[in-house]
Amino acid sequence: MTAHVTVTVNGTDRQIAAESSLLDLLAALELDPRAVVVELNREIVRRPELAATQLGDGDSIEVVHFVGGG
Amino acid sequence: MRTQEHGRVDQSLVIGGRTFRSRLMVGTGKYTDNQTMVRAIEASGAEVVTVAVRRVDLDRTKEEGMLHHLDPQRHFLLANTAGCYTADEAVRYARLAREAGFNEFIKLEVIGDQETLMPDVAGLIEAAGVLVREGFQVMAYTNEDLITALRLEDAGCAAVMPLASPIGSGLGLINPYSVRTIKRRLSVPVIVDAGVGTASDACVTMEQGVDGILMNTALAAAEHPVTMAAAMRHAVEAGRLAYLAGRMPRREIAVPSSPVTGMLD
Numbered sequence: 124m125t126a127h128v129t130v131t132v133n134g135t136d137r138q139i140a141a142e143s144s145l146l147d148l149l150a151a152l153e154l155d156p157r158a159v160v161v162e163l164n165r166e167i168v169r170r171p172e173l174a175a176t177q178l179g180d181g182d183s184i185e186v187v188h189f190v191g192g193g
Numbered sequence: 194m195r196t197q198e199h200g201r202v203d204q205s206l207v208i209g210g211r212t213f214r215s216r217l218m219v220g221t222g223k224y225t226d227n228q229t230m231v232r233a234i235e236a237s238g239a240e241v242v243t244v245a246v247r248r249v250d251l252d253r254t255k256e257e258g259m260l261h262h263l264d265p266q267r268h269f270l271l272a273n274t275a276g277c278y279t280a281d282e283a284v285r286y287a288r289l290a291r292e293a294g295f296n297e298f299i300k301l302e303v304i305g306d307q308e309t310l311m312p313d314v315a316g317l318i319e320a321a322g323v324l325v326r327e328g329f330q331v332m333a334y335t336n337e338d339l340i341t342a343l344r345l346e347d348a349g350c351a352a353v354m355p356l357a358s359p360i361g362s363g364l365g366l367i368n369p370y371s372v373r374t375i376k377r378r379l380s381v382p383v384i385v386d387a388g389v390g391t392a393s394d395a396c397v398t399m400e401q402g403v404d405g406i407l408m409n410t411a412l413a414a415a416e417h418p419v420t421m422a423a424a425m426r427h428a429v430e431a432g433r434l435a436y437l438a439g440r441m442p443r444r445e446i447a448v449p450s451s452p453v454t455g456m457l458d
Contacts, residue, residue: 132251133249158258158260159249167288169292186249187246187247187289188247188259189293190245192220192221192273192275192409193245193410
């Protein structure tokens with residue numbers, strides 16, 4: 124049985140494979156890491172560190188980008 | 194130097210050590226479609242283009258990010274903290290914006306009231322101080338209060354951005370005296386942000402001597418945004434030139450333009 128953990132991504136709970144990194148999560152969401160900025164538990168995770176940042180149960184992730192605004 | 198023939202020679206707009214080629218800055222919100230937005234930005238001649246920071250829509254039901262439409266090589270992307278109601282929240286959004294990797298500039302908004310979108314000036318000054326210490330070039334959206342503007346300058350803001358009238362209202366420059374006073378008293382550039390509705394508003398605003406204007410709804414909500422963008426480009430240039438030219442004195446009585454002598458008997 125594959126182990127899963129529950130994380131919150133942009134306010135919604137998601138099941139992901141245990142020991143996933145943030146880069147794995149972005150890949151699963153089909154997001155280009157160069158086009159987004161990621162917060163883990165309210166701390167920004169810089170792009171070079173996405174691959175080495177492992178997610179655990181209960182983590183809260185925000186994935187943001189630029190949209191139209193004034 | 195000033196000659197009667199040419200007036201003062203204009204200088205480039207420099208904010209936070211960076212030189213900008215246009216005094217008109219435009220937003221990217223509220224356009225009916227992205228193609229119109231891109232064409233309007235083109236017609237405006239603006240270099241600085243503002244964007245907001247929001248969650249990626251993971252269900253892909255809404256539009257893609259702005260970077261699908263704007264070339265960061267051609268436009269200077271100025272991220273805002275629109276929608277933030279506390280200093281902490283604005284600082285959080287500013288940090289996220291900087292992490293996108295384009296520049297150190299942030300258009301700082303800390304809103305204090307949902308109906309008027311007037312700034313929370315205490316939160317604004319607090320957030321400005323934090324961000325300046327973190328190395329941001331802060332351009333602060335504020336009201337037309339001189340003391341707040343002075344405090345923002347003291348906090349190290351790269352530019353102060355008093356409103357012409359409330360965001361999205363299109364009411365034009367309500368308080369020219371206050372905006373003129375802010376411009377006269379501050380050393381950093383003063384960019385009027387919000388409230389301009391049509392070209393004459395932009396022209397009158399620039400005639401006060403401010404360094405530039407940022408607008409969004411005036412273009413996005415015009416019947417023909419691309420045409421309005423061209424009008425705004427001319428209006429900003431005309432207002433700037435008129436300011437540099439130095440207007441004639443106002444008089445309460447008529448003074449004839451033609452000779453009063455040499456009339457026939």
